[in-house]
Every structure is written in structure tokens, then in C-alpha cells.
Amino acid sequence: MDEPIKVLIVDDALFMRKAITEILQTDRSLNVVGTARDGLDGLEKIKALRPHVVTLDIDMPRMDGLAAIRHIMIESPVPVVVLSSLFSDGAVTFEALRLGVVDFVPKPSGGISEDMDQSRRKIIDRVKIASSVNFDNIRRVRMNEGVTxxxxxxxxxxxxxxxxxxxxxxxxxxxxxxxxxxxxxxxxxxxxxxxxxxxxxxxxxxxxxxxxxxxxxxxxxxxxxxxxxxxxxxxxxxxxxxxxxxxxxxxxxxxxxxxxxxxxxxxxxxxxxxxxxxxxxxxxxxxxxxxxxxxxxxxxxxxxxxxxxxxxxxxxxxxxxxxxxxxxxxxxxxxxxxxxxxxxx
The missing domain is CATH 3.40.50.180 (Methylesterase CheB, C-terminal domain)
Structure with a gap:
């Protein structure tokens, strides 16, 4: 049997860390090896746990998700799937995708709800696909400040x-x-x-x-x-x-x-x-x-x-x-x- 895909969950909300863990662990090919409460904690856990994939929130204290992505891509390269409620913020979605995340998925909202259940399959699929990425070919796009x-x-x-x-x-x-x-x-x-x-x-x-x-x-x-x-x-x-x-x-x-x-x-x-x-x-x-x-x-x-x-x-x-x-x-x-x-x- 193939080794389970090791996943690290980075989110400042305890509820979401638990909810995403429960979602991923319904699939036997996925193994949540740890959670982190912000970007700094996430960087330390990546180095210690060597996950195959990281799920990452954006709005977090100390080090937010975008800053964490920049550090991850340089210091500890690993495929990142963003799970965030900030999908309506164009600067956030554009920047995350520009920096080379595998995907930007709207975070499930509410409690253990119908929305959470509907999101379960997409989150699991994205994590699985992310684990097979050819990471050497991921590169950030260098942008001008704006249209001249x-x-x-x-x-x-x-x-x-x-x-x-x-x-x-x-x-x-x-x-x-x-x-x-x-x-x-x-x-x-x-x-x-x-x-x-x-x-x-x-x-x-x-x-x-x-x-x-x-x-x-x-x-x-x-x-x-x-x-x-x-x-x-x-x-x-x-x-x-x-x-x-x-x-x-x-x-x-x-x-x-x-x-x-x-x-x-x-x-x-x-x-x-x-x-x-x-x-x-x-x-x-x-x-x-x-x-x-x-x-x-x-x-x-x-x-x-x-x-x-x-x-x-x-x-x-x-x-x-x-x-x-x-x-x-x-x-x-x-x-x-x-x-x-x-x-x-």
C-alpha cells in the first residue's frame, strides 16, 4: 500500500483546524500529521513534520498566509492549497495564485453544516492532486507595479x-x-x-x-x-x-x-x-x-x-x-x- 499523503493544516481558528482535519481524515489515503495556528507556527511545523501538502488560511495573526507562502516557497518548498474566506478580495486571490499556490479554495462557512459537507470532496480532491505536483516547475510571476x-x-x-x-x-x-x-x-x-x-x-x-x-x-x-x-x-x-x-x-x-x-x-x-x-x-x-x-x-x-x-x-x-x-x-x-x-x- 502507498504511503498516506501527509498534510499540515494551518489556520488560526481552532474550529476550522478541527473541521478540516475531520474532512481530510474521512479519506484513508490522507494523514493529517499536524496543525498550526499561524504562518510562523506553520513554517516551524513544515520543517519538523515534512508534509506532502499544506492547507493554508490567509487571515491570521503574527504571519498571514501571503507572507507564509513567500517564506514557504523559498525556505521549505511544498505544495500549498489555500482555504480562505477572503476569496472576494482580488488582491489576495491574485497574489496567492501569482505566488504559485496549487489552488485557492473558498473556505467552508458555518458550523458542521451543509456547506461544509459540500466542500468536503473538493478539499480532499485538491489535496490529493496537489501531492502529485511537479514542484520544480512552480514559479512565482514577477509583476510590474501596475499598468503603465x-x-x-x-x-x-x-x-x-x-x-x-x-x-x-x-x-x-x-x-x-x-x-x-x-x-x-x-x-x-x-x-x-x-x-x-x-x-x-x-x-x-x-x-x-x-x-x-x-x-x-x-x-x-x-x-x-x-x-x-x-x-x-x-x-x-x-x-x-x-x-x-x-x-x-x-x-x-x-x-x-x-x-x-x-x-x-x-x-x-x-x-x-x-x-x-x-x-x-x-x-x-x-x-x-x-x-x-x-x-x-x-x-x-x-x-x-x-x-x-x-x-x-x-x-x-x-x-x-x-x-x-x-x-x-x-x-x-x-x-x-x-x-x-x-x-x-
Whole structure:
């Protein structure tokens, strides 16, 4: 039998430490090896207990969660799953994901409640997946202080919309998406649509803060929204986003309830509307979604780009598409912007 996954729980609330412990210990493959009451206590326990995964609150005394993440990533690298009630604070969610946490999950609220029970499976799944992360490929995104006047000026200039960049990722993808958009020019004759694994409750705050730090305009994807050049529309994979044409023949977004394979739905629909002016991009993630959609993009003359699985935090998504033969270009993360530009030029 495989060794149980060792988990350390860091939260200043005694009730939450007990509640999360009880949740995790309902799964026999997980072993809570300790708890800590704040970031400083957590750093000491990480060094002493050597957990495989840490669950981490944000709002704590002495050392809060964001400060703890910075120290953990440098001093005692270990996968971190944030469990926090501060999901509506864009600065917090954006910063945590920028720093390289595996996921940011809204903390269960109330007592031993229906909400706690509904959260149980997601928390267990996130901890299990986090334990298999390729930690060497986790890197924080270095950001500018904000969007400069020069970057704002390129947002307001007119550029035609000719191409669509359709990007799909799952767990740990937001970190890579942030890095890509800091380095990709918004003057390309393209819009971008992104499906990534992020809780819908977190998405609006995350997008608002994201928009402050990159030259692209970042928006939450909305049903019926007409696509505009220089705008990146972000959707949680708990919805199905597809591309369509409205009654005026304008390309627009359609949102529906969750489907089993939202990336395939996005890629296929993008290809049907933009044909050979479609650029599909597949990043790090868990599962086998995206390969079929990539095949449709290639059938209609578009380009498909996959992040090299060797530099993915989770290699499953890209590796599956590569093995299926539906990828036009395989590049490491640093080459992604140039690969997108070359596919449009």
C-alpha cells in the first residue's frame, strides 16, 4: 500500500483546524500529521513534520498566509492549497495564485453544516492532486507595479479583430496565464478566451486585480459578449464557454452549464467560427481534455500550441494532446508568447 499523503493544516481558528482535519481524515489515503495556528507556527511545523501538502488560511495573526507562502516557497518548498474566506478580495486571490499556490479554495462557512459537507470532496480532491505536483516547475510571476500609461495607450488604439487565441488549462494554470499576459502584446489583431480551473466565486475579484497588472484588458466571460481585439475573457471550467456568432454575424461568447470536457467545447467552437485564424493553446493541467478540440482546430487550418509537458506543473493535458498528434508546436513556457505571435503573423 502507498504511503498516506501527509498534510499540515494551518489556520488560526481552532474550529476550522478541527473541521478540516475531520474532512481530510474521512479519506484513508490522507494523514493529517499536524496543525498550526499561524504562518510562523506553520513554517516551524513544515520543517519538523515534512508534509506532502499544506492547507493554508490567509487571515491570521503574527504571519498571514501571503507572507507564509513567500517564506514557504523559498525556505521549505511544498505544495500549498489555500482555504480562505477572503476569496472576494482580488488582491489576495491574485497574489496567492501569482505566488504559485496549487489552488485557492473558498473556505467552508458555518458550523458542521451543509456547506461544509459540500466542500468536503473538493478539499480532499485538491489535496490529493496537489501531492502529485511537479514542484520544480512552480514559479512565482514577477509583476510590474501596475499598468503603465504606455500600456494604457495601446489599449485605446484601434486594431482589427482577425484571430482568436483560445487557451485552456486546469489546476495551477492561472499562474502561467498571468505570466503569459504580462509578456504578450495587446496590439495583436486578436482576442483571447481562457478557460481555467478557478472557483466561480473567486473569478471576478481575481480578474479585476489581474486587469491592473497587464497591458491586455481582462474581463470575466459573459454570455452574449461580443469579442473585441485586445481583450482577454476568462471563464471558470465550472462553466462551458463556447464561441458563436450572434444575429449580426459578430463573434461572441456563449456560456452554459458545466460539461465534462469544457476545453474541447471551447476549441471546437472557436475553430468553427474563426477557422484557420484560430490559435489553440493548451497549458498545464490534470486530465485528458483538449486533444479532440485541438484536432478540430487543425482540421480547419488553425494552429495548436502545447506547453512542453516537461515544464508543466501537471503534464497530463499537454501530454495527452501531444501523444494524440493534435499539436502543431510544443514549446516551453518562456517561448509561448513568441509562438502565439508567430501563429498570427
Amino acid at each position: 500609461d504606455e500600456n494604457l495607450s495601446v489599449r485605446t488604439g484601434f486594431h482589427p479583430l482577425e484571430y482568436l487565441v483560445a487557451l485552456g488549462t486546469s489546476l495551477s494554470g492561472p499562474n502561467t496565464v498571468i505570466r503569459l499576459l504580462t509578456r504578450l502584446s495587446p496590439t495583436l489583431p486578436a482576442a483571447m478566451v481562457v478557460v481555467q480551473e478557478i472557483a466561480p466565486q473567486i473569478l471576478p475579484a481575481f480578474v479585476k486585480k489581474f486587469n491592473e497588472h497587464v497591458p491586455w484588458t481582462i474581463e470575466v466571460a459573459e454570455d452574449g459578449r461580443i469579442l473585441e481585439q485586445g481583450v482577454c475573457y476568462v471563464c471558470s471550467n465550472e462553466k462551458t464557454m463556447s464561441i458563436d456568432r450572434n444575429e449580426n454575424d459578430q463573434p461572441c461568447i456563449r456560456l452554459e452549464d458545466a460539461a465534462d470536457q469544457p476545453l474541447n467545447a471551447l476549441f471546437r467552437s472557436a475553430a468553427e467560427v474563426f477557422n484557420n485564424n484560430t490559435v489553440g493553446v493548451l497549458l498545464t493541467g490534470v486530465g485528458d481534455d483538449g486533444a479532440d478540440g485541438f484536432a478540430r482546430i487543425r482540421e480547419l487550418g488553425g494552429s495548436t500550441i502545447a506547453q512542453d509537458s516537461q515544464c508543466c506543473v501537471y503534464p497530463n493535458l499537454t501530454q495527452h494532446a501531444i501523444e494524440r498528434g493534435t499539436v502543431s508546436k510544443i514549446v516551453d513556457e518562456t517561448q509561448l508568447p513568441d509562438a502565439i505571435v508567430a501563429s498570427i503573423a
